[in-house]
Amino acid sequence: MSERLEDIAVAMVANGKGILAADESSGTIKKRFDVIGVESTADSRRDYREMMFRTTEAMTKYISGVILYDETIRQTAADGTPLVELIKASGAIPGIKVDAGAKAIVNFPGDTITEGLDGLRERMAEYYKLGARFAKWRAVIDIDTTKNVPSAYSLSANTQALARYAALCQEAGIVPIVEPEVLMDGAHDIDTCYDVTKATLVKLYDELYAARVVLEGTILKPNMVISGKKATKKASAEEIAEKTIKLFRETVPAAVPGIAFLSGGQSDEEATANLNAINAIGPHPWKLTFSYGRALQAAPQKAWSGKVENLAAGQAAFTHRAHMNHLAALGQWKPALEKAA
Numbered sequence: 001m002s003e004r005l006e007d008i009a010v011a012m013v014a015n016g017k018g019i020l021a022a023d024e025s026s027g028t029i030k031k032r033f034d035v036i037g038v039e040s041t042a043d044s045r046r047d048y049r050e051m052m053f054r055t056t057e058a059m060t061k062y063i064s065g066v067i068l069y070d071e072t073i074r075q076t077a078a079d080g081t082p083l084v085e086l087i088k089a090s091g092a093i094p095g096i097k098v099d100a101g102a103k104a105i106v107n108f109p110g111d112t113i114t115e116g117l118d119g120l121r122e123r124m125a126e127y128y129k130l131g132a133r134f135a136k137w138r139a140v141i142d143i144d145t146t147k148n149v150p151s152a153y154s155l156s157a158n159t160q161a162l163a164r165y166a167a168l169c170q171e172a173g174i175v176p177i178v179e180p181e182v183l184m185d186g187a188h189d190i191d192t193c194y195d196v197t198k199a200t201l202v203k204l205y206d207e208l209y210a211a212r213v214v215l216e217g218t219i220l221k222p223n224m225v226i227s228g229k230k231a232t233k234k235a236s237a238e239e240i241a242e243k244t245i246k247l248f249r250e251t252v253p254a255a256v257p258g259i260a261f262l263s264g265g266q267s268d269e270e271a272t273a274n275l276n277a278i279n280a281i282g283p284h285p286w287k288l289t290f291s292y293g294r295a296l297q298a299a300p301q302k303a304w305s306g307k308v309e310n311l312a313a314g315q316a317a318f319t320h321r322a323h324m325n326h327l328a329a330l331g332q333w334k335p336a337l338e339k340a341a
């Protein structure tokens with residue numbers, strides 16, 4: 001495969017393909033395993049992820065890349081094959097989460113800043129050697145209008161960190177996924193999400209220009225414009241699609257090859273239906289696809305539940321969700337296809 005940043009970015013959003021976000025930190029995957037009653041050990045984490053990466057149909061037809069956690073990019077399958085090699089053998093591109101998580105900002109209660117820039121140049125060089133050709137950095141933007149969250153200071157600090165990270169990625173020959181996640185945890189309505197996401201993306205592209213990041217060699221990983229989970233009125237898929245696209249047309253340059261959404265706490269089917277509605281109102285200047293964590297993995301985790309005898313069921317559940325999201329990335333998904341499964 002070409003090593004040019006622009007070509008890697010285009011391959012990450014190839015027609016009908018999307019990204020598997022399997023980069024849960026050890027703390028987060030433990031929470032997911034707690035739900036299915038599986039003890040989180042280096043081996044159980046490896047077994048689970050190996051099951052996914054060996055799901056040939058999903059990996060070869062619907063998945064363009066996999067975001068890994070530091071532990072996983074160094075792990076080998078039970079038979080000794082490096083997990084990175086399993087991913088590459090399927091034709092997907094290995095990626096790596098490089099941020100060190102969101103920490104409270106002094107003097108700004110409710111706001112967080114994502115850390116991890118120290119030593120990043122050296123870590124990037126190592127990840128490249130380990131096979132990573134793209135990376136991810138997630139900034140976390142909460143919404144609490146009663147507390148002036150997010151502050152302008154938080155947007156400034158977080159987007160500057162994203163731009164510095166993106167420049168370091170490109171220096172190392174690695175495509176940066178820039179992820180400013182505006183959380184859907186609150187009771188805010190869809191228009192508040194629109195306003196906060198707009199302020200975030202305007203600032204983000206200011207900072208990416210200022211840092212001389214080559215936009216053609218980046219992928220944006222945003223939230224959809226969506227109502228908060230506790231909102232009294234829930235926006236429809238059509239409204240989500242219309243407002244999300246209106247916002248991106250105002251803020252995301254057409255030089256960006258692709259936008260790969262996070263699922264952010266939407267149910268599996270909502271995340272698929274909303275992506276489908278977005279693509280159904282195309283054509284758009286960029287590819288719009290998925291980079292889902294929970295919305296791709298909740299079903300296979302439940303089907304697997306840590307048991308060897310459930311490996312095929314876990315793989316079938318992964319294939320189904322990847323297939324549904326593949327159709328949504330093409331604007332060809334229908335609810336009836338879920339019921340047929």
Ligand code: 13P
Pocket residue numbers: 021138179262263264265291292293294295
């Ligand atoms: P979710 O799809 O579960 O939001 O995870 C995607 C991701 O990588 C968040 O950083």
